[in-house]
Amino acid sequence: MTIAPPKRIEQWRDRQMDDPRHNDRTAAWLGLVLGVSFTICFATGLLSHLIQHPPSWFVWFPRPAGLYRVTQGVHVATGLAAIPVLFAKLWSVYPRLLQTPVVRNLPHALERLSLVPLVGGALFMLVSGVANIDLWYPWSFFFPAAHFWAAWITMGALVVHVGAKLTMTRQALRAQPRPLDETARTATTDRRHFLAWVGAASATLTVVTIGQTVYPLRHLALLASRRPDRGVQGFPVNQTAAEAGVGVIDAATYRLRVDGAVSTPLELTLDDLRHLPMRTATLPIACVEGWSATRQWTGVSLRDLVAMAGASADRSATVVSAEERGRYRTSPVNPDQLADRDTILALLVDGEPLAPDHGFPVRLIGPNRPGVQQTKWVTGVVVA
Amino acid sequence: MNAPNQRPGKAFWIGLAAGWAVMAFGVVGLIANRADTKPFEVAYRFVELALIHDAVVAPLAFIAGAIGTHWLPAIVRGPVRGALALSAIVIVFAFPLVQRLGARQNSSVLPLAYGPNLAIVLAAIWLAGAAVVVRRLVKRRQQRWQPAPSELSPERGV
Numbered sequence: 426m427t428i429a430p431p432k433r434i435e436q437w438r439d440r441q442m443d444d445p446r447h448n449d450r451t452a453a454w455l456g457l458v459l460g461v462s463f464t465i466c467f468a469t470g471l472l473s474h475l476i477q478h479p480p481s482w483f484v485w486f487p488r489p490a491g492l493y494r495v496t497q498g499v500h501v502a503t504g505l506a507a508i509p510v511l512f513a514k515l516w517s518v519y520p521r522l523l524q525t526p527v528v529r530n531l532p533h534a535l536e537r538l539s540l541v542p543l544v545g546g547a548l549f550m551l552v553s554g555v556a557n558i559d560l561w562y563p564w565s566f567f568f569p570a571a572h573f574w575a576a577w578i579t580m581g582a583l584v585v586h587v588g589a590k591l592t593m594t595r596q597a598l599r600a601q602p603r604p605l606d607e608t609a610r611t612a613t614t615d616r617r618h619f620l621a622w623v624g625a626a627s628a629t630l631t632v633v634t635i636g637q638t639v640y641p642l643r644h645l646a647l648l649a650s651r652r653p654d655r656g657v658q659g660f661p662v663n664q665t666a667a668e669a670g671v672g673v674i675d676a677a678t679y680r681l682r683v684d685g686a687v688s689t690p691l692e693l694t695l696d697d698l699r700h701l702p703m704r705t706a707t708l709p710i711a712c713v714e715g716w717s718a719t720r721q722w723t724g725v726s727l728r729d730l731v732a733m734a735g736a737s738a739d740r741s742a743t744v745v746s747a748e749e750r751g752r753y754r755t756s757p758v759n760p761d762q763l764a765d766r767d768t769i770l771a772l773l774v775d776g777e778p779l780a781p782d783h784g785f786p787v788r789l790i791g792p793n794r795p796g797v798q799q800t801k802w803v804t805g806v807v808v809a
Numbered sequence: 810m811n812a813p814n815q816r817p818g819k820a821f822w823i824g825l826a827a828g829w830a831v832m833a834f835g836v837v838g839l840i841a842n843r844a845d846t847k848p849f850e851v852a853y854r855f856v857e858l859a860l861i862h863d864a865v866v867a868p869l870a871f872i873a874g875a876i877g878t879h880w881l882p883a884i885v886r887g888p889v890r891g892a893l894a895l896s897a898i899v900i901v902f903a904f905p906l907v908q909r910l911g912a913r914q915n916s917s918v919l920p921l922a923y924g925p926n927l928a929i930v931l932a933a934i935w936l937a938g939a940a941v942v943v944r945r946l947v948k949r950r951q952q953r954w955q956p957a958p959s960e961l962s963p964e965r966g967v
Contacts, residue, residue: 570842656915
């Protein structure tokens with residue numbers, strides 16, 4: 426193609442390309458950081474997806490108890506820290522958008538075409554991710570599904586881009602800076618200052634949000650949508666009892682049913698549950714949106730309950746909520762999780778009965794599980 | 810595809826094949842789960858965001874950087890540009906929080922005073938920018954007072 430931009434734009438482009446903040450070395454450094462960040466987000470996001478929708482070959486163990494809190498915290502924190510890096514990278518390479526010829530040959534056309542899903546996808550991932558942690562949904566798609574499949578498209582475009590730029594990136598990163606005459610020194614200083622500001626921007630976004638999961642830094646979390654110490658009973662709620670359509674469950678009429686592959690199906694009142702052997706465990710509740718809070722939970726070990734119903738310990742189970750609808754009204758518990766004594770049907774948190782918004786009268790809490798699987802308002806356990 | 814006359818190497822072709830295969834997998838997944846993913850809306854958002862960036866955000870950033878700060882003394886220009894860019898990112902990031910766009914009947918969602926908090930963060934950014942300027946000024950002053958190497962030569966009796 427022979428489309429050329431107007432002369433003045435060409436001159437502007439060439440002037441910008443001489444600026445060290447737009448040269449190959451700067452683009453290579455930013456690209457490297459961005460590539461690593463997106464890969465971390467993709468790996469941790471894929472893991473979260475597998476935990477929530479486990480295929481037959483995937484097993485997620487209950488230990489270490491706080492592993493999901495770390496992987497999902499890293500997912501969100503890395504995504505937020507990548508925001509300034511993405512804008513810096515796009516700004517740095519922007520003059521190249523005006524390079525001519527627009528397309529040189531078929532491989533070049535395919536590479537340039539992949540820039541649309543790369544740029545659009547990268548922006549989509551970060552914008553939709555930020556909106557999701559703010560619980561703001563200005564779209565009609567279901568966020569986890571769209572975010573997950575869009576990630577594959579974005580990562581595919583990233584792979585094309587890495588393949589196309591690998592040699593250039595290697596050369597740019599290995600290149601020794603020219604002998605430091607005054608011009609070269611100024612250029613190096615300019616580039617370093619630019620990269621330092623990008624680093625400062627990433628650090629700023631990290632500092633003002635990371636306290637949503639790192640408790641000692643909670644007072645610095647000035648721009649976090651959640652704080653681990655704010656909410657009913659001193660920690661956050663994702664879905665209230667009113668939002669779930671559950672309201673306040675009547676303790677007098679409450680029943681917990683344990684059935685499925687058991688020899689003695691059970692139907693227990695709240696009083697029955699209170700008289701069973703209690704187990705207390707200190708476990709984090711870790712949300713996919715990146716916040717987490719550690720609390721002391723007391724209740725009946727799910728393993729003991731299933732054993733009471735006459736089922737063997739190597740079973741799996743589905744925990745059922747009183748919610749009438751909703752994607753998370755049931756929660757799978759795999760055999761390893763069921764065998765762990767700290768997988769509890771909790772009645773108390775920090776020694777107090779659960780508030781309705783935290784799942785009164787009974788909620789599931791287990792080690793190393795995403796918050797959405799810690800089902801609230803539990804009314805049934807189906808053993809498989 | 811590194812230089813105009815450079816022939817694409819092995820990495821280029823491997824990246825092209827693998828990358829387009831991964832993209833195709835993503836598109837198939839998006840379409841197969843269309844009830845949840847709304848593929849046309851996702852595609853529209855991809856293009857919309859890329860266009861907003863390329864046609865609005867990036868040109869504005871260049872104009873703001875060039876016109877908005879060129880009248881400043883050189884020693885101040887870099888830190889002001891840095892603080893401006895950082896402030897812009899923080900303001901955009903905080904916009905849904907300050908506007909409480911995700912607010913609901915849940916005291917644990919958006920539990921903070923985000924307007925004042927944003928002001929604190931912006932103040933810290935500009936303080937940091939001012940600190941960089943002060944450091945530069947001190948450095949320049951020290952350099953001015955340092956004797957030139959010729960003044961340290963033995964011939965001058967030092």
